[in-house]
Amino acid sequence: MKHPLFAAAALAASLMMGQTAMASECKVDVEDPFDLDAAAVDEIYDCIKATMAESYAKEGDEVAVAYRDWTVTSTRPAVAGAHGNRLLQTFANDIAAEQYLKFADEGVVMPAGSVLAKESITISTKKKEAVTGPLFIMTKGETGSSPDTGDWIYAGLQPNGKPMKFKQSFCHDCHVSWEAQDMMAYPLEEVRVSN
Ligand code: HEC
Known part of the structure; x- marks a missing residue:
């Protein structure tokens, strides 16, 4: 029998090593991300989800440290095409969740203070692995605060936790x-959580 202290030390070491090892262990065996079935996506997400949240939170961004406690809006990540053929999964904060989860298609007005955070996973078919993509963020301001963008502020974090740079118009x-949906595109219908 292993000495308990030894076992604990080995476990601690493997947990620490796991951080770096894990990212490269999320293997995929498809040529095209659209070919991933639900089971394959679940497997990828199980493998990468802890690393993802940690990566986004590296610089202490307030959305990054909080979003996993928000309402998840899909049953699993899914590839919609937009956002670089990545696997996408959106979380809604408490202010946003009720309206967002209606997935209404007209006359939508998201309340000021709504925040949607969307994690993404890049499927590198060349390297045959799944890697953390950016965290995309939309924040709704008060009426008239950003007239050019329907009062939304678009932001993004790189997987190292640092802000991405882009024009709002992008x-x-x-x-x-x-x-008509107050700029909300919603997850693919097949993965929307029922409300
Ligand atoms: C070419 C079109 C396109 C561009 C450009 C784009 N998005 Fe999206 N975005 C989408 C689509 C489509 C969805 C819904 C698909 C999904 O999440 O599965 C979406 C969803 C989102 C969501 C979840 C809320 C929602 O709309 O349901 C956020 C947050 C988001 N995008 C942020 C951004 C940010 C930040 C940028 C700029 C860096 C950006 N998007 C650029 C098409 C786009």
């Missing part, structure tokens, strides 16, 4: 296609 020019 995100908004696409999200404005869902103007």
Whole structure:
């Protein structure tokens, strides 16, 4: 029998090593992310989810440290095409959740203070593995606060926790296609949580 202290030390070491080892162990065996079935996606997510949340939170960003406690809006991550063919999973904060989960298609007005955080997983078919992609964030301000973008602020964090740099129009020019839904594009229908 192993000495309990030895076992504990080995476990601690493997947990620490796990941080770096895990990222490269999330193997995928498809050529095209659209070919992933639900079981394969679940397996990838189980493998990568702890590392993801940790990576986003590295710089202490207030959304990054909190979003996993928010309401998850899909049953699993899914590939929608937009956002670089990544696997996407959106979380809604308490202010946003009730309205967002209606997945309403017209006359939507998300309350000020709504925050949607969407984690993403890049499927590198070349390396045959899943790696953490950016955390995409939308925050709704008070009426009139950002007239060019329907009062939304678009933001993003790189997997190292640092902010991404882009023009608001880069995100908004696409999200404005869902103007009747207050710019919310929603997850793919097949993975929306029922409410
Ligand atoms: C080419 C179109 C396109 C562009 C550009 C784009 N998005 Fe999206 N976005 C989508 C689609 C489609 C979805 C819903 C798909 C999904 O999440 O499964 C979405 C969903 C989101 C969500 C979840 C809330 C929602 O709409 O349901 C956030 C947050 C988000 N995008 C942020 C951003 C940010 C930040 C940028 C700019 C860096 C950006 N998006 C650029 C198409 C786009």
